[in-house]
Amino acid sequence: MIDHISVSVSDPAASKAFYEAALAPLGYRVVMEFGPVTALGGPMPGAPEDAPVPPDLWLTPTKDPTPCHIAVSASSAEQVDAFHRAALAAGGTDNGGPGERAHYHPGYYAAFVRDPDGHNLEAVFHGAGGGE
Structure with missing residues (x-):
């Protein structure tokens, strides 16, 4: 299991x-900051509501970031839809609207948005159409 990831960003x-706006529908928020470095985290599945939120997505400055793909779990298709709307409203570029991608596996429901540096940010729910 991956514990956390750092994503290089130019601004x-x-x-x-x-990221704060785009991932808010999934429960993500800023949990740490060290100068220009920001760490976001979301609720751990099955954890109590008052449990600490671990920083699992770090934004680190660099001059010329190489775009990557980041997929974040959603707990419902509705969360995926809300993520897509929020990410577009926050200035992201559509890279694949919400919908099932059965070619990955039945029930794979996702949406994709490019962030300001061209990173492909995805929200995915693995239970759509498969007996949510």
């Missing part, structure tokens, strides 16, 4: 604003 303030 830390713009990326922080984008």
Whole structure:
């Protein structure tokens, strides 16, 4: 299991604003900041509501980031839809609207958005159409 990941960003303030807004529908929020470095985290599945939120997505500044693909879990198709709307409203570019991608596996429901640096940000729910 991956514990956390760092994503290189060219404009830390713009990326922080984008990720904070885009991932809010999934329960993500800023949990740590060290100068221009920001760490976001979301609720752990099955954890009590008052449990600490671990920082699992770190935004680190760099001059010329290489785009990557980041997939974040959603707990419902509705969360995926809300993520897509929020990410577009925050300035993201559509890279695949919400819908089932049965070619990955039945019930794979996802949406894709490019962030300000061109990273492909995905929200995915693995239970759509398969007996949510």
